Amino acid sequence: MASSAPLSAARRYSRRAGRRPGRADGSAATPGGGPGVRRSASSRAGPGGGRARAQGKAERARCRKQTPYPAPTSRSAEAAPRRPLLKFSRKRTARASSGTCVPPDVTSATRRPRAACASAQPRSVALATLERPRRCELCGAAARLRCGRCRLTHYCDADHQKADWVSIHEKICQLLVPVRTSLPFLIPEEERKHGVEQLVKRQKYIIDLTYSTAQKFLWDGKHEKAMPAALHALRFSTEVYGSSSVQLVPAYLLLAEACIGVGHHLQASKYLSQAQWIVLRTPDCSTAVQHRLHRSLGLLCAAEGNFEQALYHLANDIYLASSTFGLKSIETSGGCFHMANVFFRQNKMDIADSLYAEVTDIWHAFLTKSVQTQEQIHKSRAEKSPFTEDKEISEDNMTEAQQAEAIQVLNAVLDIREQAPKQQPGETARVLHALAMLYYLVMDLSKAYEMGTKAFDLLKQLPQQESLEAIGRLLKLINSKPFYTK
Ligand SMILES: [Zn+2]
Numbered sequence: 432m433a434s435s436a437p438l439s440a441a442r443r444y445s446r447r448a449g450r451r452p453g454r455a456d457g458s459a460a461t462p463g464g465g466p467g468v469r470r471s472a473s474s475r476a477g478p479g480g481g482r483a484r485a486q487g488k489a490e491r492a493r494c495r496k497q498t499p500y501p502a503p504t505s506r507s508a509e510a511a512p513r514r515p516l517l518k519f520s521r522k523r524t525a526r527a528s529s530g531t532c533v534p535p536d537v538t539s540a541t542r543r544p545r546a547a548c549a550s551a552q553p554r555s556v557a558l559a560t561l562e563r564p565r566r567c568e569l570c571g572a573a574a575r576l577r578c579g580r581c582r583l584t585h586y587c588d589a590d591h592q593k594a595d596w597v598s599i600h601e602k603i604c605q606l607l608v609p610v611r612t613s614l615p616f617l618i619p620e621e622e623r624k625h626g627v628e629q630l631v632k633r634q635k636y637i638i639d640l641t642y643s644t645a646q647k648f649l650w651d652g653k654h655e656k657a658m659p660a661a662l663h664a665l666r667f668s669t670e671v672y673g674s675s676s677v678q679l680v681p682a683y684l685l686l687a688e689a690c691i692g693v694g695h696h697l698q699a700s701k702y703l704s705q706a707q708w709i710v711l712r713t714p715d716c717s718t719a720v721q722h723r724l725h726r727s728l729g730l731l732c733a734a735e736g737n738f739e740q741a742l743y744h745l746a747n748d749i750y751l752a753s754s755t756f757g758l759k760s761i762e763t764s765g766g767c768f769h770m771a772n773v774f775f776r777q778n779k780m781d782i783a784d785s786l787y788a789e790v791t792d793i794w795h796a797f798l799t800k801s802v803q804t805q806e807q808i809h810k811s812r813a814e815k816s817p818f819t820e821d822k823e824i825s826e827d828n829m830t831e832a833q834q835a836e837a838i839q840v841l842n843a844v845l846d847i848r849e850q851a852p853k854q855q856p857g858e859t860a861r862v863l864h865a866l867a868m869l870y871y872l873v874m875d876l877s878k879a880y881e882m883g884t885k886a887f888d889l890l891k892q893l894p895q896q897e898s899l900e901a902i903g904r905l906l907k908l909i910n911s912k913p914f915y916t917k
């Protein structure tokens with residue numbers, strides 16, 4: 432009896448909407464239906480639907496040839512004449528005129544029908560799916576396209592579908608199917624509980640994936656590509672943890688940094704205000720979160736040319752990061768790097784110089800340790816069982832985001848060192864050595880060799896040659912790789 436109320440509610444909903452519950456798209460546009468859902472009689476195409484369906488098929492086939500993502504399926508092409516979009520929000524108009532993807536307003540990005548996510552308790556899966564309006568995944572405008580692969584994700588236009596696909600949807604398209612498909616109504620309580628647990632696990636996996644993807648795009652300097660991934664990180668974090676949880680802060684910071692990268696400072700400050708508000712309301716907020724917030728605030732102030740305020744936030748970032756991770760940690764080096772950039776822009780070259788040297792030292796030490804560990808693993812491979820080796824490798828490997836950060840930071844420092852009016856060959860050689868180790872670890876051996884030989888040649892001309900031996904050893908290692916060809 433307990434399940435009869437939601438069931439009748441679902442029937443009422445399906446009668447009202449002219450479709451069966453659980454179907455992601457109520458239109459008659461696409462043949463078939465959502466996973467495991469049949470189309471209702473009322474949703475089939477009317478007279479002339481066959482010809483329109485054939486045209487739609489041909490159009491989709493053409494799209495498949497031209498685009499790297501699955502062909503969109505139109506929701507309204509067959510059953511009714513194509514309607515214009517219901518409304519263009521200010522954000523969409525701005526995007527169209529600037530040619531860039533502007534993220535939606537904070538509230539609209541996370542808006543769920545009837546303020547769903549106030550508590551950390553996950554909502555009823557079936558209701559969550561039933562109530563979801565067909566809105567564009569990126570901007571929240573009325574949708575008229577949907578992903579032809581998962582058939583559960585909607586877009587206002589092809590531009591937004593493509594932007595989402597290249598950013599994150601390609602990775603999560605199939606992961607969304609179990610997350611966005613309703614559980615059957617008539618199942619035992621135990622099974623429902625298990626289903627909800629599985630759902631939360633999957634959502635958390637998607638949060639990790641979207642977060643790390645967005646973070647990597649940011650370190651690669653691809654800010655626009657990072658936005659859809661960061662939006663998904665925020666959306667799923669909101670669904671799992673609620674709208675005022677401190678777990679949302681990392682996603683807000685990603686969005687803010689992406690906005691700063693594409694010059695949308697106002698939008699960035701809105702995201703940062705949200706993050707700040709959450710941090711202020713969380714008395715036991717960790718310093719790890721606070722240092723990231725100060726870094727993002729510092730980056731925004733620096734982008735706006737407010738250098739004094741930027742230095743204030745970056746000093747806080749360095750203080751909090753060093754008290755949590757240590758003064759010589761790579762978490763702290765990030766703040767030093769951004770602070771050096773501010774001093775560089777202020778033309779205070781002495782301070783900038785010493786900070787760049789500090790950043791190089793931290794990465795140099797970190798990479799030296801990583802290369803040594805890698806070598807120990809290779810040496811012990813013959814003696815140990817494969818199981819212990821795997822454990823060691825996974826513990827010591829750099830994360831993808833760390834690799835991207837190191838590549839961005841060290842190349843930026845190298846550029847500055849090489850273009851400086853007053854050359855410091857010792858410092859330049861140190862950056863080159865760090866880069867050679869980094870490229871060796873990520874198995875880009877030709878670049879590793881190039882950087883290593885440059886560092887070696889520079890150091891040969893100097894009186895102090897203590898690093899020469901280490902670089903020579905690294906070059907030997909690179910040459911020893913069987914698949915390396917110069
Ligand atoms: Zn859109």
Ligand SMILES: [Zn+2]
Pocket residue numbers: 578579580581582583584600604605
């Ligand atoms: Zn999809």
